[in-house]
Amino acid sequence: MIDSYDVLVVGAGPAGTAAALRAAELGARVGVVEAGPTGGTCVNTGCVPTRVLAKTARLMREVRTADTYGISVTEQRIDWPTTVARVRATVDRVRATKDDAGRFDGADVDLLRGRARFVSPHELEVRDADGSGTRRVRAETVILCVGGHSRRLPVPGAELATMPEEVLELPDLPRRVAVVGAGNTGAQLVTIFNAFGSDVTLLEVAPRILAQTDPDVSAHVTAAFRDQGVHVETGIETVERLERTDDGVRLAWRAEGEARDVVVDAVVMSTGWPAAVEDLGLDAAGVHAEKGRIPVDEYLASNVGHVYVAGDANGMAMLVQAANSEAEAAARNAVLGTTVRTPHRLLPAGGFTDPDYADVGLTEPEARERDEHCVSVLVPYDELERPVIDDRPRGFLKLVADRRREYLLGAHAVGENAVEVIQAVTTAMAAGVDVATLAQVEFAYPTYTAAIGVAARRLLEVPAVR
Numbered sequence: 001m002i003d004s005y006d007v008l009v010v011g012a013g014p015a016g017t018a019a020a021l022r023a024a025e026l027g028a029r030v031g032v033v034e035a036g037p038t039g040g041t042c043v044n045t046g047c048v049p050t051r052v053l054a055k056t057a058r059l060m061r062e063v064r065t066a067d068t069y070g071i072s073v074t075e076q077r078i079d080w081p082t083t084v085a086r087v088r089a090t091v092d093r094v095r096a097t098k099d100d101a102g103r104f105d106g107a108d109v110d111l112l113r114g115r116a117r118f119v120s121p122h123e124l125e126v127r128d129a130d131g132s133g134t135r136r137v138r139a140e141t142v143i144l145c146v147g148g149h150s151r152r153l154p155v156p157g158a159e160l161a162t163m164p165e166e167v168l169e170l171p172d173l174p175r176r177v178a179v180v181g182a183g184n185t186g187a188q189l190v191t192i193f194n195a196f197g198s199d200v201t202l203l204e205v206a207p208r209i210l211a212q213t214d215p216d217v218s219a220h221v222t223a224a225f226r227d228q229g230v231h232v233e234t235g236i237e238t239v240e241r242l243e244r245t246d247d248g249v250r251l252a253w254r255a256e257g258e259a260r261d262v263v264v265d266a267v268v269m270s271t272g273w274p275a276a277v278e279d280l281g282l283d284a285a286g287v288h289a290e291k292g293r294i295p296v297d298e299y300l301a302s303n304v305g306h307v308y309v310a311g312d313a314n315g316m317a318m319l320v321q322a323a324n325s326e327a328e329a330a331a332r333n334a335v336l337g338t339t340v341r342t343p344h345r346l347l348p349a350g351g352f353t354d355p356d357y358a359d360v361g362l363t364e365p366e367a368r369e370r371d372e373h374c375v376s377v378l379v380p381y382d383e384l385e386r387p388v389i390d391d392r393p394r395g396f397l398k399l400v401a402d403r404r405r406e407y408l409l410g411a412h413a414v415g416e417n418a419v420e421v422i423q424a425v426t427t428a429m430a431a432g433v434d435v436a437t438l439a440q441v442e443f444a445y446p447t448y449t450a451a452i453g454v455a456a457r458r459l460l461e462v463p464a465v466r
């Protein structure tokens, strides 16, 4: 006898958990298959551990300047095993707080432990984690929430690299680190290792780091990294190889037509995040995947109508907040046959580097492509009291508005509390607050969010093009 579900969700990360609970709430009989611990990348190897490491990095920076406040700290040193233990304990606490298994239980969602793969369009095989057995399940609709995984570059010696999710398994804090790939993951690792006292080299094939952000944000973080002693090389041609040496790993690459190398204790490859589809039997269901993702239509359906894809696996916006809203929409569409879309018009995001960065909406080049007369202002943090008081004067808030400077099109921040500042702007944008109204909002003193009021008032001073 095989179990049968209205909705079978594959993966219990942020997308899968939200999809399963929502589908159950809508009255469906739901099963969710998870090959590893619940919580997915976010809780177990991504956001949560990275955030704890970012906090550790922050504490380290604070400790270094503590004496200027009259606080004496005699030894400034990372004790790597303690740091790792702290991260792991926090991950456990977050998992316990979320209690996904308990929530599934409470919602009558069956949690099936094991790895799922299609054997036909409506049937999947679930292999127990220890390979001891398999069972078959049938599903009317399937929501794939399988997330992604890190990408090892196909170069000789790549097996010597440490992947981002393996950083905590390093036996010691590496004294010299090369980070390859300067997306959100790479940039955050740079700050972490730099604050921990490692010598850091950052290599990126794109012309700039954090290539998805506004160019001003990218330039500002690059300059800060360089001031902190990080060797940043962008626009490299290719990573050529890794090889073991007497005292570490030699990483060789080409840039500006010449061969370059560095010997380090660890090379971390944060060079992309393709969907985890290798062992999913997609062919058996006729589901099409390409370029490391499973493409979906505007209703989150794959090329096979009853198979939906939410979260990182569809490659649209690889963020927890996106995974949540896509999962909600996919669950509604799967259960009710509705056509809910997730345009992700306002998707705030950011990273916990030194300095932090964050954004929402259009970058300035994207806005100018739509209308060259759009308006932008940039308020440097060192014009505001709070960053100066906190000794965090590095950074800015940039607002981009339409040519009549009535409505915000995008907001970009670098510096202390950048993510919270952008969240406040996002709330205003989501509520349809116009620039003139925003300019009148009272901001508590002294705050970083005060930058929003200053920037809004400055936008109004720019002559509007009609």
Ligand SMILES: Cc1cc2nc3c(=O)[nH]c(=O)nc-3n(C[C@H](O)[C@H](O)[C@H](O)COP(=O)(O)OP(=O)(O)OC[C@H]3O[C@@H](n4cnc5c(N)ncnc54)[C@H](O)[C@@H]3O)c2cc1C
Binding pocket: 010, 011, 012, 013, 014, 015, 016, 033, 034, 035, 036, 037, 038, 039, 040, 041, 042, 043, 045, 046, 047, 048, 050, 114, 115, 116, 117, 145, 146, 147, 148, 164, 185, 276, 279, 280, 310, 311, 312, 313, 317, 318, 319, 320, 321, 323
């Ligand atoms: C280092 C790092 C830091 C990050 N920090 C942030 C952050 O600060 N903020 C933010 O918004 N985003 C962050 N992200 C991105 C965030 O983690 C992802 O966007 C989010 O986890 C996506 O959720 P998901 O449910 O789609 O996939 P995942 O969280 O990856 O979950 C997928 C789940 O599916 C399971 N699975 C896969 N295949 C199968 C199968 N065949 N059978 C059964 N189970 C399967 C996996 O075991 C996994 O548990 C970070 C990512 C990384 C790598």
Ligand SMILES: NC(=O)c1ccc[n+]([C@@H]2O[C@H](COP(=O)([O-])OP(=O)(O)OC[C@H]3O[C@@H](n4cnc5c(N)ncnc54)[C@H](O)[C@@H]3O)[C@@H](O)[C@H]2O)c1
Binding pocket: 153, 180, 181, 182, 183, 184, 185, 186, 188, 203, 204, 205, 206, 210, 211, 236, 238, 239, 270, 271, 272, 273, 317, 318, 319, 349, 350, 351, 352
């Ligand atoms: N704070 C956050 O919100 C957060 C943090 C981490 C990750 N994430 C998300 O998770 C996903 C994965 O992030 P990621 O940073 O791991 O991957 P990514 O794909 O976003 O970035 C990979 C980077 O590696 C570079 N690269 C690729 N090949 C290279 C090569 N041969 N040599 C040098 N550089 C190379 C790319 O140009 C790119 O800049 C992203 O969507 C990201 O937004 C979010």
